[in-house]
Amino acid sequence: MDLAEKDQRIREFKRGCGERGERVTVQRTVILETVLDLDNHPSADQICDAVESRLPGIARTTVYRTLDHLARMGVITKACHPGPVARFDPRTEMHHHLVCLNCNDFIDFEDDTLNELTMPDTSAFGFEVKDYRVQLRGICKTCQEREKKEESI
Amino acid sequence: MDLAEKDQRIREFKRGCGERGERVTVQRTVILETVLDLDNHPSADQICDAVESRLPGIARTTVYRTLDHLARMGVITKACHPGPVARFDPRTEMHHHLVCLNCNDFIDFEDDTLNELTMPDTSAFGFEVKDYRVQLRGICKTCQEREKKEESI
DNA sequence: TCTTTAATGCTACATATTAGCGTTTAGAAA
DNA sequence: TTTCTAAACGCTAATATGTAGCATTAAAGA
Numbered sequence: 596m597d598l599a600e601k602d603q604r605i606r607e608f609k610r611g612c613g614e615r616g617e618r619v620t621v622q623r624t625v626i627l628e629t630v631l632d633l634d635n636h637p638s639a640d641q642i643c644d645a646v647e648s649r650l651p652g653i654a655r656t657t658v659y660r661t662l663d664h665l666a667r668m669g670v671i672t673k674a675c676h677p678g679p680v681a682r683f684d685p686r687t688e689m690h691h692h693l694v695c696l697n698c699n700d701f702i703d704f705e706d707d708t709l710n711e712l713t714m715p716d717t718s719a720f721g722f723e724v725k726d727y728r729v730q731l732r733g734i735c736k737t738c739q740e741r742e743k744k745e746e747s748i
Numbered sequence: 749m750d751l752a753e754k755d756q757r758i759r760e761f762k763r764g765c766g767e768r769g770e771r772v773t774v775q776r777t778v779i780l781e782t783v784l785d786l787d788n789h790p791s792a793d794q795i796c797d798a799v800e801s802r803l804p805g806i807a808r809t810t811v812y813r814t815l816d817h818l819a820r821m822g823v824i825t826k827a828c829h830p831g832p833v834a835r836f837d838p839r840t841e842m843h844h845h846l847v848c849l850n851c852n853d854f855i856d857f858e859d860d861t862l863n864e865l866t867m868p869d870t871s872a873f874g875f876e877v878k879d880y881r882v883q884l885r886g887i888c889k890t891c892q893e894r895e896k897k898e899e900s901i
Numbered sequence: 902t903c904t905t906t907a908a909t910g911c912t913a914c915a916t917a918t919t920a921g922c923g924t925t926t927a928g929a930a931a
Numbered sequence: 932t933t934t935c936t937a938a939a940c941g942c943t944a945a946t947a948t949g950t951a952g953c954a955t956t957a958a959a960g961a
Contacts (some may be wrong), residue, residue: 613837618927618938632947640917654941659918665851675883677849679834679949680917693875694828697820702875704870714884715859718875721889722855729884730828731867737876771958793948806912812949814908832918833948853930 596631596686604631608670615668625650626661627670635703636674636682675728676701691728695735704731749784749838761823768821776868778803779814789827789854797892816847828881829854843883848888857884 597603608627612619629646630637637645640707643658664685674684676692678699686703689710693702709729717724732744749757761780765772782799783790790798796811815836818824827837829845831852841855842863846855862882870877887895 623789644952673830675828675830677828681832692871693873695839707820717846720846722885722886726885731877731880733875733877810909
Protein backbone atom coordinates (compact mmCIF):
# COMPACT_ATOMS: atom_id res chain seq x y z
CA MET A 596 0.00 0.00 0.00
CA ASP A 597 1.34 3.44 -0.85
CA LEU A 598 2.46 5.82 1.87
CA ALA A 599 -0.31 8.36 1.46
CA GLU A 600 -2.99 5.75 1.89
CA LYS A 601 -1.19 4.14 4.81
CA ASP A 602 -0.96 7.48 6.52
CA GLN A 603 -4.62 8.08 5.90
CA ARG A 604 -5.53 4.73 7.41
CA ILE A 605 -3.37 5.26 10.45
CA ARG A 606 -4.99 8.62 11.03
CA GLU A 607 -8.37 6.98 10.67
CA PHE A 608 -7.33 4.43 13.27
CA LYS A 609 -6.18 7.10 15.71
CA ARG A 610 -9.34 9.08 15.27
CA GLY A 611 -11.37 5.91 15.80
CA CYS A 612 -9.56 5.17 19.05
CA GLY A 613 -10.19 8.70 20.25
CA GLU A 614 -13.88 8.51 19.52
CA ARG A 615 -14.20 5.25 21.40
CA GLY A 616 -12.10 6.27 24.39
CA GLU A 617 -9.50 3.66 23.50
CA ARG A 618 -5.76 4.06 23.52
CA VAL A 619 -3.33 4.46 20.68
CA THR A 620 -0.43 2.25 21.69
CA VAL A 621 2.87 1.55 19.99
CA GLN A 622 1.83 -2.08 19.55
CA ARG A 623 -1.47 -1.27 17.91
CA THR A 624 0.10 1.21 15.56
CA VAL A 625 2.89 -1.12 14.49
CA ILE A 626 0.52 -4.03 14.03
CA LEU A 627 -1.72 -1.92 11.83
CA GLU A 628 1.25 -0.68 9.80
CA THR A 629 2.40 -4.24 9.36
CA VAL A 630 -0.94 -5.50 8.13
CA LEU A 631 -1.14 -2.62 5.68
CA ASP A 632 2.22 -3.71 4.26
CA LEU A 633 1.13 -7.32 3.78
CA ASP A 634 -1.12 -8.63 1.09
CA ASN A 635 -2.50 -12.02 0.21
CA HIS A 636 -4.77 -12.07 3.25
CA PRO A 637 -2.26 -12.91 5.95
CA SER A 638 -3.16 -15.15 8.88
CA ALA A 639 -2.65 -13.99 12.45
CA ASP A 640 0.44 -16.16 12.52
CA GLN A 641 1.99 -14.54 9.45
CA ILE A 642 1.21 -11.15 10.92
CA CYS A 643 2.88 -12.17 14.20
CA ASP A 644 6.06 -13.04 12.34
CA ALA A 645 6.08 -9.79 10.45
CA VAL A 646 5.36 -7.73 13.54
CA GLU A 647 8.00 -9.54 15.59
CA SER A 648 10.73 -8.20 13.32
CA ARG A 649 9.57 -4.63 13.91
CA LEU A 650 8.75 -4.97 17.58
CA PRO A 651 10.80 -7.85 18.97
CA GLY A 652 9.28 -9.60 21.94
CA ILE A 653 5.71 -8.58 21.29
CA ALA A 654 3.25 -11.04 22.77
CA ARG A 655 1.26 -13.23 20.43
CA THR A 656 -1.83 -12.54 22.47
CA THR A 657 -1.48 -8.86 21.82
CA VAL A 658 -1.39 -9.42 18.10
CA TYR A 659 -4.54 -11.54 18.22
CA ARG A 660 -6.34 -9.05 20.42
CA THR A 661 -5.27 -6.13 18.30
CA LEU A 662 -6.26 -7.70 15.01
CA ASP A 663 -9.68 -8.33 16.40
CA HIS A 664 -9.84 -4.78 17.66
CA LEU A 665 -8.80 -3.29 14.32
CA ALA A 666 -11.34 -5.43 12.52
CA ARG A 667 -14.10 -4.31 14.85
CA MET A 668 -13.13 -0.71 14.25
CA GLY A 669 -13.30 -1.40 10.52
CA VAL A 670 -9.74 -0.24 9.88
CA ILE A 671 -8.96 -3.67 8.47
CA THR A 672 -11.33 -6.54 7.70
CA LYS A 673 -11.51 -10.21 8.42
CA ALA A 674 -11.48 -12.15 5.19
CA CYS A 675 -14.26 -14.63 4.48
CA HIS A 676 -12.79 -17.86 3.21
CA PRO A 677 -13.23 -21.61 3.55
CA GLY A 678 -10.05 -22.45 5.48
CA PRO A 679 -9.62 -23.24 9.16
CA VAL A 680 -7.50 -20.23 10.10
CA ALA A 681 -8.61 -16.63 10.49
CA ARG A 682 -7.20 -14.39 7.81
CA PHE A 683 -7.13 -10.63 7.59
CA ASP A 684 -7.37 -8.17 4.77
CA PRO A 685 -5.83 -4.70 4.78
CA ARG A 686 -8.26 -3.69 2.06
CA THR A 687 -11.51 -2.22 3.24
CA GLU A 688 -12.84 -0.91 -0.05
CA MET A 689 -15.06 -2.91 -2.37
CA HIS A 690 -13.38 -5.80 -4.10
CA HIS A 691 -14.06 -9.46 -4.67
CA HIS A 692 -12.39 -12.84 -4.43
CA LEU A 693 -11.63 -15.93 -6.42
CA VAL A 694 -11.89 -18.83 -3.99
CA CYS A 695 -10.28 -22.15 -4.86
CA LEU A 696 -12.45 -25.03 -3.73
CA ASN A 697 -9.50 -27.36 -3.80
CA CYS A 698 -6.67 -25.58 -1.97
CA ASN A 699 -8.76 -22.92 -0.19
CA ASP A 700 -6.59 -20.15 -1.54
CA PHE A 701 -8.24 -16.92 -2.46
CA ILE A 702 -7.22 -14.17 -4.78
CA ASP A 703 -8.30 -10.55 -5.02
CA PHE A 704 -10.47 -9.82 -8.01
CA GLU A 705 -11.62 -6.47 -9.34
CA ASP A 706 -14.67 -5.98 -11.51
CA ASP A 707 -16.66 -2.82 -12.04
CA THR A 708 -19.90 -4.59 -12.79
CA LEU A 709 -19.72 -6.57 -9.58
CA ASN A 710 -19.12 -3.33 -7.70
CA GLU A 711 -22.46 -1.91 -8.73
CA LEU A 712 -25.00 -4.48 -7.64
CA THR A 713 -28.18 -3.09 -6.18
CA MET A 714 -28.56 -4.36 -2.68
CA PRO A 715 -31.59 -6.49 -1.95
CA ASP A 716 -33.92 -5.87 0.93
CA THR A 717 -32.65 -7.47 4.12
CA SER A 718 -35.03 -5.73 6.47
CA ALA A 719 -36.91 -8.97 7.10
CA PHE A 720 -33.81 -10.12 8.99
CA GLY A 721 -33.33 -6.81 10.78
CA PHE A 722 -29.91 -6.90 9.19
CA GLU A 723 -28.10 -3.67 8.38
CA VAL A 724 -26.00 -4.16 5.25
CA LYS A 725 -22.81 -2.08 5.06
CA ASP A 726 -21.25 -3.51 1.93
CA TYR A 727 -20.79 -6.78 0.11
CA ARG A 728 -18.30 -9.09 -1.53
CA VAL A 729 -18.76 -11.55 -4.33
CA GLN A 730 -16.89 -14.82 -4.11
CA LEU A 731 -16.27 -16.60 -7.36
CA ARG A 732 -15.79 -20.21 -6.43
CA GLY A 733 -13.89 -22.65 -8.58
CA ILE A 734 -10.48 -24.12 -9.23
CA CYS A 735 -7.32 -22.06 -9.32
CA LYS A 736 -4.67 -22.31 -11.98
CA THR A 737 -2.22 -24.25 -9.84
CA CYS A 738 -4.79 -26.87 -8.87
CA GLN A 739 -5.96 -27.25 -12.48
CA GLU A 740 -2.41 -27.92 -13.56
CA ARG A 741 -1.90 -30.46 -10.82
CA GLU A 742 -5.10 -32.24 -11.75
CA LYS A 743 -3.97 -32.49 -15.36
CA LYS A 744 -0.63 -33.92 -14.31
CA GLU A 745 -2.30 -36.53 -12.12
CA GLU A 746 -4.62 -37.56 -14.93
CA SER A 747 -1.72 -38.04 -17.31
CA ILE A 748 0.01 -40.43 -14.91
CA MET B 749 -33.71 -31.10 4.56
CA ASP B 750 -36.60 -33.21 3.29
CA LEU B 751 -36.26 -36.94 2.80
CA ALA B 752 -36.46 -36.94 -0.98
CA GLU B 753 -33.62 -34.46 -1.29
CA LYS B 754 -31.54 -36.26 1.30
CA ASP B 755 -31.97 -39.50 -0.58
CA GLN B 756 -31.00 -37.82 -3.79
CA ARG B 757 -27.84 -36.40 -2.21
CA ILE B 758 -26.86 -39.71 -0.70
CA ARG B 759 -27.28 -41.37 -4.06
CA GLU B 760 -25.16 -38.65 -5.61
CA PHE B 761 -22.50 -39.33 -2.97
CA LYS B 762 -22.51 -43.06 -3.68
CA ARG B 763 -22.28 -42.52 -7.38
CA GLY B 764 -19.42 -40.08 -6.84
CA CYS B 765 -17.53 -42.63 -4.76
CA GLY B 766 -18.03 -45.25 -7.43
CA GLU B 767 -16.72 -43.00 -10.16
CA ARG B 768 -13.63 -42.17 -8.16
CA GLY B 769 -12.90 -45.69 -7.04
CA GLU B 770 -13.56 -44.73 -3.44
CA ARG B 771 -15.53 -46.68 -0.88
CA VAL B 772 -18.96 -46.09 0.51
CA THR B 773 -18.52 -46.73 4.21
CA VAL B 774 -21.00 -46.64 7.08
CA GLN B 775 -19.08 -43.74 8.61
CA ARG B 776 -19.13 -41.64 5.48
CA THR B 777 -22.78 -42.26 4.91
CA VAL B 778 -23.79 -41.42 8.47
CA ILE B 779 -21.61 -38.32 8.52
CA LEU B 780 -23.20 -37.10 5.31
CA GLU B 781 -26.70 -37.82 6.62
CA THR B 782 -25.86 -35.92 9.78
CA VAL B 783 -24.61 -32.84 7.96
CA LEU B 784 -27.71 -32.84 5.79
CA ASP B 785 -29.81 -32.75 8.95
CA LEU B 786 -27.94 -29.81 10.43
CA ASP B 787 -28.29 -26.23 9.38
CA ASN B 788 -26.67 -23.00 10.45
CA HIS B 789 -23.32 -23.98 8.97
CA PRO B 790 -22.07 -26.38 11.61
CA SER B 791 -18.40 -26.61 12.56
CA ALA B 792 -16.54 -29.90 12.44
CA ASP B 793 -16.89 -30.04 16.18
CA GLN B 794 -20.65 -29.65 16.13
CA ILE B 795 -20.84 -32.29 13.45
CA CYS B 796 -18.69 -34.63 15.58
CA ASP B 797 -21.14 -34.30 18.45
CA ALA B 798 -24.11 -35.00 16.25
CA VAL B 799 -22.46 -37.97 14.56
CA GLU B 800 -21.31 -39.42 17.88
CA SER B 801 -24.92 -39.92 18.93
CA ARG B 802 -25.65 -41.91 15.79
CA LEU B 803 -22.39 -43.80 15.62
CA PRO B 804 -20.94 -43.93 19.13
CA GLY B 805 -17.18 -44.21 19.31
CA ILE B 806 -16.48 -42.80 15.88
CA ALA B 807 -13.04 -41.23 15.67
CA ARG B 808 -12.79 -37.46 15.44
CA THR B 809 -10.17 -37.85 12.74
CA THR B 810 -12.59 -39.76 10.61
CA VAL B 811 -15.12 -36.96 10.82
CA TYR B 812 -12.55 -34.38 9.81
CA ARG B 813 -11.26 -36.50 6.97
CA THR B 814 -14.72 -37.33 5.74
CA LEU B 815 -15.95 -33.74 5.81
CA ASP B 816 -13.01 -32.76 3.70
CA HIS B 817 -13.68 -35.64 1.39
CA LEU B 818 -17.34 -34.76 0.98
CA ALA B 819 -16.46 -31.15 0.31
CA ARG B 820 -13.94 -32.12 -2.33
CA MET B 821 -16.57 -34.30 -3.97
CA GLY B 822 -18.94 -31.34 -3.92
CA VAL B 823 -21.65 -33.21 -2.01
CA ILE B 824 -21.43 -30.57 0.71
CA THR B 825 -19.53 -27.28 0.72
CA LYS B 826 -17.18 -25.47 3.02
CA ALA B 827 -18.70 -22.20 4.07
CA CYS B 828 -16.76 -18.98 3.55
CA HIS B 829 -16.94 -16.88 6.68
CA PRO B 830 -14.80 -14.61 8.83
CA GLY B 831 -14.40 -16.85 11.90
CA PRO B 832 -11.44 -18.97 12.93
CA VAL B 833 -13.08 -22.38 12.60
CA ALA B 834 -13.95 -24.31 9.46
CA ARG B 835 -17.68 -24.54 8.92
CA PHE B 836 -19.66 -26.66 6.54
CA ASP B 837 -22.81 -26.15 4.55
CA PRO B 838 -25.18 -28.92 3.50
CA ARG B 839 -26.48 -26.64 0.78
CA THR B 840 -24.75 -26.83 -2.55
CA GLU B 841 -27.14 -24.84 -4.66
CA MET B 842 -26.89 -21.11 -5.22
CA HIS B 843 -27.67 -18.98 -2.20
CA HIS B 844 -26.09 -16.10 -0.36
CA HIS B 845 -25.15 -14.99 3.12
CA LEU B 846 -25.59 -12.18 5.56
CA VAL B 847 -22.33 -11.90 7.46
CA CYS B 848 -22.25 -10.06 10.77
CA LEU B 849 -19.05 -8.07 11.12
CA ASN B 850 -19.46 -7.99 14.86
CA CYS B 851 -20.23 -11.54 15.95
CA ASN B 852 -19.10 -13.35 12.78
CA ASP B 853 -22.41 -15.12 12.50
CA PHE B 854 -23.77 -15.71 9.06
CA ILE B 855 -27.26 -16.31 7.85
CA ASP B 856 -28.59 -17.84 4.66
CA PHE B 857 -30.13 -15.34 2.31
CA GLU B 858 -32.11 -15.95 -0.86
CA ASP B 859 -32.50 -13.45 -3.65
CA ASP B 860 -33.38 -14.10 -7.26
CA THR B 861 -31.59 -11.06 -8.59
CA LEU B 862 -28.36 -12.06 -6.90
CA ASN B 863 -28.72 -15.51 -8.42
CA GLU B 864 -28.53 -14.18 -11.94
CA LEU B 865 -25.33 -12.21 -12.08
CA THR B 866 -23.34 -12.55 -15.27
CA MET B 867 -19.96 -13.90 -14.43
CA PRO B 868 -16.98 -11.71 -15.26
CA ASP B 869 -13.98 -12.92 -17.18
CA THR B 870 -11.46 -14.62 -14.92
CA SER B 871 -9.33 -16.14 -17.65
CA ALA B 872 -6.50 -13.75 -16.87
CA PHE B 873 -6.06 -15.69 -13.65
CA GLY B 874 -6.43 -19.08 -15.30
CA PHE B 875 -9.23 -19.55 -12.79
CA GLU B 876 -12.17 -21.78 -13.64
CA VAL B 877 -15.31 -20.39 -11.99
CA LYS B 878 -17.92 -22.96 -10.97
CA ASP B 879 -20.37 -20.75 -9.13
CA TYR B 880 -20.47 -17.81 -6.78
CA ARG B 881 -21.85 -16.47 -3.53
CA VAL B 882 -22.62 -12.93 -2.49
CA GLN B 883 -21.85 -11.96 1.07
CA LEU B 884 -23.79 -9.05 2.43
CA ARG B 885 -21.67 -7.70 5.23
CA GLY B 886 -23.11 -5.67 8.07
CA ILE B 887 -24.54 -5.91 11.54
CA CYS B 888 -27.06 -8.55 12.55
CA LYS B 889 -30.21 -7.85 14.50
CA THR B 890 -28.89 -9.21 17.79
CA CYS B 891 -25.75 -7.11 17.66
CA GLN B 892 -27.72 -3.98 16.72
CA GLU B 893 -29.91 -4.49 19.75
CA ARG B 894 -26.95 -5.01 22.03
CA GLU B 895 -25.30 -1.84 20.72
CA LYS B 896 -28.45 0.14 21.45
CA LYS B 897 -28.61 -1.22 24.97
CA GLU B 898 -24.98 -0.33 25.61
CA GLU B 899 -25.50 3.19 24.33
CA SER B 900 -28.44 3.72 26.62
CA ILE B 901 -26.38 2.77 29.69
C1' DT C 902 -15.45 -66.84 0.11
C1' DC C 903 -10.96 -64.72 -0.60
C1' DT C 904 -7.99 -60.94 -1.43
C1' DT C 905 -6.52 -56.35 -1.80
C1' DT C 906 -6.09 -51.96 -0.24
C1' DA C 907 -8.85 -47.88 1.02
C1' DA C 908 -10.59 -46.22 5.11
C1' DT C 909 -10.94 -46.31 10.10
C1' DG C 910 -9.39 -45.64 14.86
C1' DC C 911 -5.74 -44.86 17.78
C1' DT C 912 -2.02 -42.10 19.63
C1' DA C 913 0.59 -38.39 19.48
C1' DC C 914 1.54 -34.07 17.66
C1' DA C 915 1.14 -29.49 15.67
C1' DT C 916 -1.18 -25.38 15.22
C1' DA C 917 -4.46 -21.73 16.53
C1' DT C 918 -6.89 -19.18 19.79
C1' DT C 919 -8.42 -17.69 24.34
C1' DA C 920 -8.48 -16.82 29.58
C1' DG C 921 -6.62 -14.97 33.87
C1' DC C 922 -3.79 -11.99 36.12
C1' DG C 923 0.14 -9.08 37.55
C1' DT C 924 2.66 -5.18 35.31
C1' DT C 925 3.14 -1.33 32.31
C1' DT C 926 1.88 2.87 30.20
C1' DA C 927 -1.39 6.22 27.46
C1' DG C 928 -3.71 9.97 28.30
C1' DA C 929 -6.64 12.78 31.37
C1' DA C 930 -6.26 15.68 35.35
C1' DA C 931 -3.73 18.29 38.63
C1' DT D 932 5.48 18.34 34.10
C1' DT D 933 4.01 15.14 37.39
C1' DT D 934 0.42 12.17 39.13
C1' DC D 935 -3.14 8.96 38.73
C1' DT D 936 -6.00 5.28 36.90
C1' DA D 937 -7.75 2.08 34.08
C1' DA D 938 -6.90 0.24 29.47
C1' DA D 939 -3.72 -2.48 27.25
C1' DC D 940 0.31 -5.44 27.44
C1' DG D 941 2.98 -9.68 28.35
C1' DC D 942 3.28 -13.85 30.65
C1' DT D 943 1.66 -18.46 31.60
C1' DA D 944 -1.28 -21.93 31.01
C1' DA D 945 -5.28 -23.86 29.09
C1' DT D 946 -8.34 -24.97 25.38
C1' DA D 947 -9.72 -25.73 20.97
C1' DT D 948 -8.92 -27.24 16.39
C1' DG D 949 -6.79 -29.82 12.90
C1' DT D 950 -3.18 -33.40 11.10
C1' DA D 951 0.31 -37.23 10.67
C1' DG D 952 1.69 -42.04 11.03
C1' DC D 953 0.60 -46.55 11.49
C1' DA D 954 -1.65 -50.94 12.85
C1' DT D 955 -6.28 -52.84 12.19
C1' DT D 956 -10.67 -53.36 9.86
C1' DA D 957 -13.81 -53.93 6.25
C1' DA D 958 -15.68 -52.55 1.26
C1' DA D 959 -15.99 -54.39 -3.02
C1' DG D 960 -14.14 -56.85 -6.96
C1' DA D 961 -12.47 -61.53 -8.29
